[in-house]
Amino acid sequence: MLEEKVAIITGGTRGIGYETVKIFLENKAKVILFGSKEETVTESINKLKELGLTAKGYHPNLTDYKEVETTVKEIINEYGKIDILINNAGISANKKIEDTTTEDFKKIMDINVLGIFNMIKAVTPYMKKQQNGVILNTSSMVSIYGQPSGVGYPASKFAVNGLTKSLARELAPYNIRVNAVAPGIINTDMVSSLPKEMIEPLIKTIPLGRIGTPTDIANAFLFLSSNLASYITGVILSVDGCARS
Ligand code: NAD
Numbered sequence: 001m002l003e004e005k006v007a008i009i010t011g012g013t014r015g016i017g018y019e020t021v022k023i024f025l026e027n028k029a030k031v032i033l034f035g036s037k038e039e040t041v042t043e044s045i046n047k048l049k050e051l052g053l054t055a056k057g058y059h060p061n062l063t064d065y066k067e068v069e070t071t072v073k074e075i076i077n078e079y080g081k082i083d084i085l086i087n088n089a090g091i092s093a094n095k096k097i098e099d100t101t102t103e104d105f106k107k108i109m110d111i112n113v114l115g116i117f118n119m120i121k122a123v124t125p126y127m128k129k130q131q132n133g134v135i136l137n138t139s140s141m142v143s144i145y146g147q148p149s150g151v152g153y154p155a156s157k158f159a160v161n162g163l164t165k166s167l168a169r170e171l172a173p174y175n176i177r178v179n180a181v182a183p184g185i186i187n188t189d190m191v192s193s194l195p196k197e198m199i200e201p202l203i204k205t206i207p208l209g210r211i212g213t214p215t216d217i218a219n220a221f222l223f224l225s226s227n228l229a230s231y232i233t234g235v236i237l238s239v240d241g242c243a244r245s
Pocket of ligand 1: 010011012013014015016017034035036037061062088089090091092111138139140141182183184185186187188189191
């Protein structure tokens with residue numbers, strides 16, 4: 001579905017991002033994965049190699065625009081274009097407001113919002129010149145319902161939605177589509193380490209009767225990146241089994 005497409009996927013070393021890298025490679029995209037550390041980037045590239053898949057990797061500090069810009073330039077020099085950008089890197093929070101410091105709040109906004117802004121700002125000039133591009137952001141179910149603690153996380157994901165809907169309108173004249181996927185509870189490391197007693201009651205609240213898999217989300221990214229979604233922009237696509245909390 002993505003033959004000859006060049007895709008950057010941030011947070012590509014594990015969880016949802018790694019699965020998206022894998023599925024994009026299987027669909028013949030050329031994938032450049034970003035991670036936070038050189039070791040984890042190398043580890044992921046080697047894991048993909050064992051599956052017969054080849055990806056390139058970088059680990060720029062997403063909160064530093066200059067670093068991001070330089071990395072994007074290097075990618076352009078090597079591949080000549082960027083068709084797809086998936087902003088998936090993110091961190092979460094769960095402390096009550098009285099225990100959340102200003103620094104905690106700033107950190108989550110820096111990675112989850114400023115990081116996305118920097119990536120989009122860096123790739124947009126090239127996509128505009130190409131007169132085509134797809135930008136996808138990882139939002140969350142909490143961007144619709146909020147959550148009962150860790151206010152920085154839902155605040156950052158509401159911001160991701162705002163960024164998505166606004167840039168969809170700003171960039172549409174250049175044939176650049178901007179959408180987000182809002183996952184529900186997904187079985188990544190974070191969730192699989194939770195005790196059964198905590199997970200089972202949660203599953204009971206999900207109408208489809210199960211938590212999601214990284215593949216469920218990667219498939220949504222695949223669809224939205226492909227030409228099948230050529231008239232879809234400015235959408236926050238919930239992929240959550242109809243969970244409502
Ligand atoms: P994960 O913790 O398994 O992976 C997070 C990825 O982000 C990693 O590849 C990591 O390298 C990268 N990352 C983290 N901090 C970074 C930093 N400072 N700089 C650069 N990269 C950094 O998490 P996941 O569950 O796969 O989450 C991926 C995305 O999905 C996140 O944006 C998260 O908010 C969102 N999400 C996850 C769930 C869920 O239930 N797992 C639900 C809704 C939304």
